[in-house]
Amino acid sequence: MRKHFAFVLALICLAGCQSQENSTPEPKTGESGYTINYPIPVAATVGMVADLVKNVGQEYVDVHQIMGSGVDPHMHKASRDDVVTIMNSDIVFYSGLMLEGKMTDTLIKVSRNKPVFAVTELIDEKTLLEPEDFHGHYDPHVWMDVSAWAQCVDAVKDALIKYDPKHADVYENNAKAYKQQLEQLHEYGQKTLKTIPEDSRTLITSHDAFNYFGRAYGLDVQGVQGISTESEAGLKRINELVDLLVKKKIKAVFVESSVSKKNITALIEGARAQGHQIVIGGELFSDAMGEPGTYEGTYIGMLDHNMTTVARALGGTAPEKGMQDKLTH
Structure with missing residues (x-):
């Protein structure tokens, strides 16, 4: 375990140096104080999270998904390429609720150096399920209820606005439009099933x-x-x-x-x-x-x-x- 932490920390330092050397010319310092390059390089752990960011950020984000189709996030461990992807991004989004169990240590360490957000952080706890056999933790598979997952749209919107307030209106409008699509999907599920x-x-x-x-x-x-x-x-x-x-x-x-x-x-x-x-x-x-x-x-x-x-x-x-x-x- 210690060797894994040392490996992660070494890559964080290396990736940080590389990102400074290879940064895009003439970056803009935004109202938030961050140095912003467009499209904003974003890392997202799983596809469901990546899709949220793409729909809210649209042309202002360049989303790099860490775990592809068919990958089990419960078992996934951060690889060298994963850490480099995270460190070459300006913002990191993950699901949370222990979904990315084996990557959590890496995400915590990265959060000391750049913005890292769990998209489930704004979900009303009354919405969450707490199975008896899950050791007092919430069930992380929230996206299976479209009405619950729709609450994550605002977490992504708020994070992007905090980082890039210049385009707050764009993010607000994108989030509103996407939530309307999710409402239609939820209604389809209720009717069909x-x-x-x-x-x-x-x-x-x-x-x-x-x-x-x-x-x-x-x-x-x-x-x-x-x-x-x-x-x-x-x-x-x-x-x-x-x-x-x-x-x-x-x-x-x-x-x-x-x-x-x-x-x-x-x-x-x-x-x-x-x-x-x-x-x-x-x-x-x-x-x-x-x-x-x-x-x-x-x-x-x-x-x-x-x-x-x-x-x-x-x-x-x-x-x-x-x-x-x-x-x-």
């Missing part, structure tokens, strides 16, 4: 990333693993879920893009051994969005995909290509 028959409203996935999703859209959510993918799924838990699948005659379970499929495969095989056939209803995005450059590689596309996929697989009614007719799979 409501069409699932009452006796089929059980969502079983690889790990407990969908508790906010279930609360917001009226589903009973069950994960094989716990909140963090570090937790191991025991045989007892798998047997409990197999019994549930058979008892309720659930027809579909779901895999996740950033989590191993082995536990879901075990559920399917266990149910089959009891004479009940289960199918994989689709792959859901949990801790990471889709590929960059795709609709599913945006936050709205990610949730549109999840809402549409779950509704159709569990017997509800939803457009094949989703809310905006843009889904690619």
Whole structure:
């Protein structure tokens, strides 16, 4: 652990020196006192956070995402490239609530030298879930409830305004427009998932990333693993879920893009051994969005995909290509 801290600190010093040597000519000193280069170089840990910053900052930010599609943020450790990316940025945004568990030490150290913001810091605590098995901490998967994640827009807006007050009006307007889009997405989720028959409203996935999703859209959510993918799924838990699948005659379970499929495969095989056939209803995005450059590689596309996929697989009614007719799979 000490070697890792020393490595991080050495890179911080090195990256700081490099950023001074390679800075863009004729930087402007803003009202905030920061030396500002446009577009502002920003580091964001996960895709959902990066997408927030892109929508609020738009042409005034250049966002560098640290963890790509398919990367599990619970398990990710800061690499040499990650630290260089962070140190070459002027502002850093992360989700918080322990999502980036193994990167937290790095983010704390970086915050001593530059602005670092957790986008979940303004969320009303009454909105947050605190599962019994998560050691007194909040469930970090807030983005699964669009109405809750929309509260993070203001955290990004306020941070950008604090850093770059010259463009406060732009950030205010961008944030307002984006929150309107999120409101439409939330309403789509409520309407679409409501069409699932009452006796089929059980969502079983690889790990407990969908508790906010279930609360917001009226589903009973069950994960094989716990909140963090570090937790191991025991045989007892798998047997409990197999019994549930058979008892309720659930027809579909779901895999996740950033989590191993082995536990879901075990559920399917266990149910089959009891004479009940289960199918994989689709792959859901949990801790990471889709590929960059795709609709599913945006936050709205990610949730549109999840809402549409779950509704159709569990017997509800939803457009094949989703809310905006843009889904690619």
